[in-house]
Amino acid sequence: MVAFIWAFLIIVGVVFSLLSGNVISLNDTILTSANSGLKMMMDLLPIIVLWTGIMKIAEDSGMLNKISKFLYPLLSKLFPCVPKDNPALGYIASNIAANAMGLGSAATPFGLKAMNELQKINLQKDTATEPMITFLILNTSGVTIVPTTTIALRLMHGSVNPESIIITSLIATFCSSFAGLVLDYFIRRKNNGI
C-alpha cells in the first residue's frame, strides 16, 4: 500500500513535469530532495533521542505502567486486544496527550515506541494489526486541543484573536476522530465476522 502511494507520487510527478516542460526544476528537485530528507532527519533525530531517553526512565520506574493501568478502562474499549499492563498503552496515551497539547515533534517518539510495542505482540510481522490501525486513525485525525503552530502563525500575521480557532478546531477534530473510529469499528466487526 505504501509502495502504491510512493509509485503514484513519483510517476504522476515525473510524467506531469515532462508533459508541462518543467524538466529543469524537476532535475533540481530530485538532486536536492535527498538533502531535504537529511535535513528533516536532523531536525527529528535529537528530539527522538532525547524523548526516548526520558521515556525510558518513566518505563523503568514503573510510571508508564501506572499510566497504562489508569487509562486501561478507557483504552481497553479502543484496543481490546492489548493486554492490561502492556507499555504500548502508556506510549499511546503519551502520544495522544503530546499531540493534544500541540507538541507534535515530541509526540512522534512516543508514537514510534507505541508501534514498536504493538509489533512485539503481532503474530504476522508484515501485516498491520487492529490496534495499530486504530491507534494511527486516532493519531492522524489529529486530536489537537492547542494547535500551537497555527496560533503562532496567526499571531505573526496580526490576528485580533489568534486563539479564536481553538474551539472550531476542537469540534472539527472531534468529528474526524469520531468518524474515523466508527468506520474502523465497523470494518473490524465485518472482518471478525460478527
Next chain:
Amino acid sequence: MVSKLIIPIFILIIVFYGFIKKVDIYDSFLNGAKEGLITCFNIFPSILAMVFAVNIFLESNFLNTAFSFLLPVLSKFNLPLDIIPMALLRPISGTASLSIMNDIFTNYGPDSFVGLLASTIQGSTDTTIYVLALYFSSIKVTKIKHALYNGLFADLIGITASFIVVSLLF
C-alpha cells in the same frame, strides 16, 4: 502560557519519580536514547523516500492543474476556492499545507473567512499519508489493510466539519 509549563513539569515528574523509586535514571536515559538512535537509523530511509516522492509530486504542479479543471464544478458549490489546494495537500505534507496557509493569511488576513477555515483545517487534521508511511515502515509492516482509506476518510470528515463549523460560528 500554560502550554509552556507542560514539558518542564512532565520531565520533572518523570525524573523525580524515577529517583525516589531508586531507578538508575541516568543509565535508563542512556539506554532509551540508544534505542531512539536505532529508531532514527531505521526510519531515515523511509523519511528520505517520502520527502523525495512528495517533492517531485509538488514540483510538478499537478495539483494546481487538476484543480483548475475542477474549478467550474467547485464554483457551483460556493466554496472558497483558495482552500482546495491546501485541503488536498494537508494529508501529504505538513510543510506544504502550512506554506499555503501562510499565503492565505498574507492575501486575505488570518481573521477572514478563508483564513479562519484554513486555520481550522490545519489544526484539526494531520499529515495522514506521511505518518502512515513513517510509522509502518519503522516496524517494517507492509500490509496496512484499511489504515489508509480509513485515515483519509477521517480527514475528509474533518475538512467538511471545519467548513460547516466555521460557517456557523463566524
